[in-house]
Structure formats: structure tokens, C-alpha cells
Amino acid sequence: MGAPSGAPVLVARVLVDSPLPQLDQLFDYRVPPALVAEVIAGMRVRVPLRSGGRIATGWIVELADTSEFAGRLSDLEGIVSSAPLLAPDVWLLARKLADRAAGNASDILRVAIPSRYVRVEKAWLEARQAGGGAASDASSVDEIAEPIVPAAGSFAESVEPGRRLALTPRPRLVELASGTWVGGWAVDLAEAAAATLATGRTSLLCVPDYRDQEQLEAALAEAVPAGAIARLDARQPGGRRFADFLRCLDGEPLVVIGNRSVLYAPAERLGLIAVWDDGDALLAEPHAPGVHARDVALVRQEQSGAALVFAAHSPSVEVERLVRVGWLDVVALQRTERPRIVVTAGQPGDVSHARIPSSTWTDAREALAHGPVLIQVAHPGFAPLLACATCGENARCTRCAGPLGLGSRGGVPRCRLCGALAADWSCGECHGTAIRPASVGAGRTAEDLGRAFPGTRVIISDGERPVLRVGPEPALVVATRGAEPIAEGGYRAVLLLDGERMLLRESLRVAEDCLRWWSNAATLAAPGAPVHLVGVSGRIATALATWRQAEWARDELDARRALRFPPAVRIATIRGRRTSLLEALEAVAELGDGVDALGPVPEDDGIERAIVRFDYARGAEVATTLRAAMIRVATRRRRPVAGQPPRPAPTLRVRFDDQEIL
Structure with a gap:
């Protein structure tokens, strides 16, 4: 039921959790009087859809007193989670990344926000209401006897707010005080995270897999208090991962480590974003819209103003391009030391x-x-x-x-x-x-x-x-x-x-x-x-x-620049049935110079594929054009023909910066 005429309303602007491109926008819903005192931005809620009386879930992005929608607003159906799991910074990050990749912000949020555990969430909310921190065993910060102090001339001294670095670490193994051996790169990142934590800021440390994470955890154990470390990785038990995610919402300075999804952690006052070995295929997100961890780090650093570090023994060609254009400064530690x-x-x-x-x-x-x-x-x-x-x-x-x-x-x-x-x-x-x-x-x-x-x-x-x-x-x-x-x-x-x-x-x-x-x-x-x-x-x-x-x-x-191959240029891979694909290619061709297409070529089951190459400066135009083509195809109705089998639904799939297509 809508609001009575002239009555004050509270409007919730909601992002519906749906893979459909036409639903990737904010929809206004009236907050019922019974929920006005409970709703806050960042909550997960249930909302009605106008088609077929269906109920969907979504995220409250913001609350307002008015709506630009001239019709009658539908009411929120109910609250799924009372915790504000969607932080404002994460929403802005998801929106920008989705626009850059012609994808849906809700797809990115499914990667960014782990599965909810009601028991863990209840304990966290109760602790918050009582004025304490997150309800987890690791919430207390244990002091360590001899923290690592960055030596004069060490890499940690190069890490400053807003600075973007490409680090070539020493190719060596280091024995920690505990007797554990780790790569020298892990000690470099641990020292940088410790220096960042000392300023009251949070670090996000991203590694490809559990092997690298085990080394980094060992180095951090001797650099920062144990209670200041949070993990966000797929190998954790679900409840433990969700508890550490909630800790990031508390605002306390942390060192957050994990795999590619750690870059979406809802941490405040970011001081350092570091990615180890960005050329590893495990840092490429397989789920739509397929945004690489390197791109997530670049966009988040630009939004937060934190220091950014890409570290690798063998730098990726993508990082070398960023060095070439002056976006990253090179830091090489002891060039004479090599295997x-x-x-x-x-x-x-x-x-x-x-x-x-x-x-x-x-x-x-x-x-x-x-x-x-x-x-x-x-x-x-x-x-x-x-x-x-x-x-x-x-x-x-x-x-x-x-x-x-x-x-x-x-x-x-x-x-x-x-x-x-x-x-x-x-x-x-x-x-x-x-x-x-x-x-x-x-x-x-x-x-x-x-x-x-x-x-x-x-x-x-x-x-x-x-x-x-x-x-x-x-x-x-x-x-x-x-x-x-x-x-x-x-x-x-x-x-x-x-x-x-x-x-x-x-x-x-x-x-x-x-x-x-x-x-x-x-x-x-x-x-x-x-x-x-x-x-x-x-x-x-x-x-x-x-x-x-x-x-x-x-x-x-x-x-690659001579051949117009990535990363000298960006690419977008388009897959769909021939009519839809040609329609999208025609729209892209109208963009003119700096944009060209390869294909189409047939794949399986009547699907064809084409590759669009474009200069970085044209990325926003290409993404907007392809997104519009996807919406046109998705909303096109196909009426059944009597006496004929049902025709396949029109399809069009777009993936930007696909690393394995060439």
C-alpha cells in the first residue's frame, strides 16, 4: 500500500540483487511506518517487484525524504539483516567497477560481502549495542614482545599515503625469530603494514593463494599484534570469515589479509593496499563481471588515497604499463642480490x-x-x-x-x-x-x-x-x-x-x-x-x-603495442547469437577512432564471439555502449509462433579484459 497523500515518507533507494542488466539501478521504495525506526543504509532487505508479484532481495544504498518517481511507491517487504553490511565506500567501489566493466553492481557485491551467519551477526550487534567491539575471539589486541621495527632505508619507509609503488623485492628467504622461513617479500609487506598500523590506519594485503597467505601470516605474527589481524579468504569456515568481515565494520585499525575478495573489505581509514604477484591467474575473478584484483586495487586506491603497492619478483606486463605511463614508481631492493x-x-x-x-x-x-x-x-x-x-x-x-x-x-x-x-x-x-x-x-x-x-x-x-x-x-x-x-x-x-x-x-x-x-x-x-x-x-x-x-x-x-594487444589496449569479449552480436558491433563501430573489432567467429550452440579493442581513454564510452546493447537484448520480447518450437531467448554476454581469450 502506498503512503496517504500529503503524509511524510521515508524513501529507501535500493539496489536489487539481480543479474538482469535492466535492474542494475536504484529503485525507490517507501519505508512502512513500522520499519522507519529500524532501517539504515547498508541493510539487506526484501522488496516487491512489479512483475508477477515476486519478492527479491536488495541493498539499501541511501535513505531520503523525497523521491523523483512520480507514481505510487511500493513498500519495503521486510528486513533481511539488521547489520549495515554494505559500507558506503564499498558501494561506490562496486558501482565504479561495474560501470567500468559494463556489469552489474550486485554481481560485485556478491563477491565483496560473504555469506551471512545469523548467530555471528547477532553476537556482533549485541556487542556493538553494549559499546564493545566485534564479538570474536580475535577482537582483543594482544601485544607482542618484540615487534619488527622498519630499518633505515627499508621498503616500509617508501610507503606513504597516496604513493603508488611497483616493488621488486629481494629474491631471498628470511628466517623469522620463530624459526619459520618465509619469502623476503612477506617481511617487506609485513613491515609496511606494521608502519601503517602504527599511524592508526588499516592495510589490505592481497595474495593469490593459501601458500602465499601462510608466509604473510607468519611474517605478520612478528610484526603486529595478533588481535589486529583479520582474514578474509575462502579457506576459512564461513562463520569465522563473516566474523572477521564484521570486525572491519567496527572502524578499528587492522591488517586485513586474504585472496582477491579482501580488496572489498569494508575498512575505514585505509592506509595501504598491497597486491602480491598480480600476474597470478588466481587473482582474476571468474564470476561476472570478472574484474581483476589489480583493477580493484587501482580503483580503491584512487578513491581512498591510500598507498598502493604491487609487489612481484617478475612484474606483470600490466604493471609495467602503469610504470611506463608514470602511474607507479619503481622500488627495487638491492638489485645486485639475485639467484x-x-x-x-x-x-x-x-x-x-x-x-x-x-x-x-x-x-x-x-x-x-x-x-x-x-x-x-x-x-x-x-x-x-x-x-x-x-x-x-x-x-x-x-x-x-x-x-x-x-x-x-x-x-x-x-x-x-x-x-x-x-x-x-x-x-x-x-x-x-x-x-x-x-x-x-x-x-x-x-x-x-x-x-x-x-x-x-x-x-x-x-x-x-x-x-x-x-x-x-x-x-x-x-x-x-x-x-x-x-x-x-x-x-x-x-x-x-x-x-x-x-x-x-x-x-x-x-x-x-x-x-x-x-x-x-x-x-x-x-x-x-x-x-x-x-x-x-x-x-x-x-x-x-x-x-x-x-x-x-x-x-x-x-x-603488444605494435600488435594492439592487451595491455597496450583494452579488450571486451562479446558473445551472443548472430543478430544480437552484430547489433552490438554496429553500435561500437559508431564510436569511431580508437575502437575496432575482431570477428565474429562461431563457437557452440549457435553462439558467436567477437573481440572489441579500444584505447583506455575510450573505455567509458565502450562500456556504456555495450551495456545499452545488453539491456536492449535482455528486454526484447519474443512472441511464440503457433506450430513452431520455441525460439531460443536472445543472449548477449560481455566480459572486459579477459586474460585468456588471446
Whole structure:
């Protein structure tokens, strides 16, 4: 029921939680008298939709005394949560990011705000009403005996409000007072967070995965009070994560650490935003609208005025572009300190069919007498890829044409895409039935090395068998890229195998990813220990050997600029049925210079795809144009035709800055 004529009203402007692009706006609702004393901005509420009498949930973005809507306002249906979970800064961030990516703000808020736990929320509200902090075990700030004090000339001294930095940390391991070994980058960020906390400001520290987070937590444990640390990551129990999210709403200075969603934490008085290894694919958001953590950090820093740090041993090409345009200042700590890289290539007659050349084999054998040796491989499993033993063609599934592989020795070949068993496989080229391994995984490598070094402990670390740390005792550690454990005191030798196979992946970013994987593994070596890059030569091997990854990134950026590839330009990937897709491309073509399209090309089920390339200065226009096209398609009605099957609904999907499309 609407408000009586002339009666004062309280209007709630609500963002409806819906993936439909036409609903991505604020709708005015009248607050019923019974709820006037309860509603506040940031609450989650239930609201009616005019179509079909449906009820949806949404967020109260703001409250007002008047509405510009000339008709009769619908009433709020009810309150879902009494806690103001949507902070004003987070709403502004979500709105700007959604506009930049032609997406819905509600999609971003689903990533930013964790699932609600009623019991945790009740305890937090009661503690707030009583004048205390968040109701959690970590709410009290425990003092530490000897906090880390940034030394003169340390990185922490470079972190100032409003300053934007690209950090190349020392490629080393550091032993903490507790005896725990962590990467030097973790100590640098912990010192910067401690200095920020001392000024009464909050730090947001974003890392790709739990391995990096474990190192950062260990470094922070000796730098800041335990009660000043909050976690926001997917590995937490849901209630614990929600409790730490609520702590951020209390306004107390914190150090908030976690994965990509930590950058949305509703913290006040931000002093530092830091992202470690932004080139890692785990920092790319898979859910719509797919905003990368790097872009979230850039926009939030601009809104908050906090210091911004992108740290990596091998900087991404995107960060190098920001350095080139003067948006980031470079901070390199002790350029003379670098791993001892040995670039080797196998020769005929070498051990293990040149997969491990003789010189590398000799160094590994000598290093084992003093401690652990790391062997990085491309894939997990026993034989991740199989080929026909007769003609050498890759063995593919007869059902979906996906690649066949072996997960364990003696198993039946299985498709890596659909999972179908291939017990009666035959080659589509020569009709042969014998299969041989086309690649060697971590399991097969560990078995071969176990035979070559009898009595030596062999440890496998991959996605299925994660190992975070190993001791200083002699051992062969076989790890897939990104899953390398930390060894106490560092590895006595590091072998980077399968480099040529890693570089065969079809992706614009493959060389950048390989250089990052190898660089991160090389930093785990003990001082002076050899790091062998096997089977790779050329410019990328030189960049690793001389530890000049930034120069390689600059050259790569120049090459992409000549080809108009990201990040020299931005891209938007458009998918839809041909009529809708061509309509969107026609609208984009009207924007003129600085915008061009590639395609369309067919995909599956009648869907086609096109790529729009555009200069950064045209981003807002392209996003607005594509968003309008999406709304037109979504609101277009299709009447059924008698005697004919229902026609598929029109579709149009847009994703900006898709890293894997090229």
C-alpha cells in the first residue's frame, strides 16, 4: 500500500540483487511506518517487484525524504539483516567497477560481502549495542614482545599515503625469530603494514593463494599484534570469515589479509593496499563481471588515497604499463642480490633422455649431500598427456576429442575433459591401439628419480598433495609450478624442467607466466645454490639468468603495442547469437577512432564471439555502449509462433579484459 497523500515518507533507494542488466539501478521504495525506526543504509532487505508479484532481495544504498518517481511507491517487504553490511565506500567501489566493466553492481557485491551467519551477526550487534567491539575471539589486541621495527632505508619507509609503488623485492628467504622461513617479500609487506598500523590506519594485503597467505601470516605474527589481524579468504569456515568481515565494520585499525575478495573489505581509514604477484591467474575473478584484483586495487586506491603497492619478483606486463605511463614508481631492493641461474640444454646421450642434462644431474647429486633439491615440473599425475605409439599423434577421447592422460601408474587412460575411460581406444589417424606417454608428470618424475637415487626421500607437492614446508634434510621435492614448498634454509639446488613444454601453451600470456613461475621457484634456493633452467633459450632465458624480468616486460609491452594487444589496449569479449552480436558491433563501430573489432567467429550452440579493442581513454564510452546493447537484448520480447518450437531467448554476454581469450 502506498503512503496517504500529503503524509511524510521515508524513501529507501535500493539496489536489487539481480543479474538482469535492466535492474542494475536504484529503485525507490517507501519505508512502512513500522520499519522507519529500524532501517539504515547498508541493510539487506526484501522488496516487491512489479512483475508477477515476486519478492527479491536488495541493498539499501541511501535513505531520503523525497523521491523523483512520480507514481505510487511500493513498500519495503521486510528486513533481511539488521547489520549495515554494505559500507558506503564499498558501494561506490562496486558501482565504479561495474560501470567500468559494463556489469552489474550486485554481481560485485556478491563477491565483496560473504555469506551471512545469523548467530555471528547477532553476537556482533549485541556487542556493538553494549559499546564493545566485534564479538570474536580475535577482537582483543594482544601485544607482542618484540615487534619488527622498519630499518633505515627499508621498503616500509617508501610507503606513504597516496604513493603508488611497483616493488621488486629481494629474491631471498628470511628466517623469522620463530624459526619459520618465509619469502623476503612477506617481511617487506609485513613491515609496511606494521608502519601503517602504527599511524592508526588499516592495510589490505592481497595474495593469490593459501601458500602465499601462510608466509604473510607468519611474517605478520612478528610484526603486529595478533588481535589486529583479520582474514578474509575462502579457506576459512564461513562463520569465522563473516566474523572477521564484521570486525572491519567496527572502524578499528587492522591488517586485513586474504585472496582477491579482501580488496572489498569494508575498512575505514585505509592506509595501504598491497597486491602480491598480480600476474597470478588466481587473482582474476571468474564470476561476472570478472574484474581483476589489480583493477580493484587501482580503483580503491584512487578513491581512498591510500598507498598502493604491487609487489612481484617478475612484474606483470600490466604493471609495467602503469610504470611506463608514470602511474607507479619503481622500488627495487638491492638489485645486485639475485639467484645463480644456470641455463642448460640437453645433449644426445645425456641422462634421462636430455630431460635432465648431465651437468644438471651432477649438480643435483652433489646438492643432495647437503640438503633438499627442488624439481619443478609442468604437470601433476603420472603421464598427463598420451600419444599414439605408432604415429605419434596425440591420443584423444573418442567422445569429446579431449586429451587422454594417466593419473597414476597402471591405470586406464582417461579423458582429461569429460572423464570418460578409454579402455578400447584406437588412433583416428593410423588406427593403432598402443599408447605411449607424450609428457611426464610429477608422479612419473618422482618414480624415476627414486630409482636413480635409492634411499633418498622423494616428496611430491601438487594440487592434490599440497606440501607447504620441508626440513633441511636431504630430499628430492618434485612440485608442479606454483606448488613448491619452502625449505628451511633454502634448496641446495633447483631444477626447472619442462620449460619448453610450458611455453607451448596457446596463450598471449604464456611467456609471462613461465617467467613468473621460474622466478618464484628460483627465489627458494639457498644463497649461491644453482638454479638450472633446462631446455629453454633465447630472450626469456636471458631475462631470468640476468634477473632482468622488468626489462623483459618492457619489451613485451612494446611488442603488444605494435600488435594492439592487451595491455597496450583494452579488450571486451562479446558473445551472443548472430543478430544480437552484430547489433552490438554496429553500435561500437559508431564510436569511431580508437575502437575496432575482431570477428565474429562461431563457437557452440549457435553462439558467436567477437573481440572489441579500444584505447583506455575510450573505455567509458565502450562500456556504456555495450551495456545499452545488453539491456536492449535482455528486454526484447519474443512472441511464440503457433506450430513452431520455441525460439531460443536472445543472449548477449560481455566480459572486459579477459586474460585468456588471446
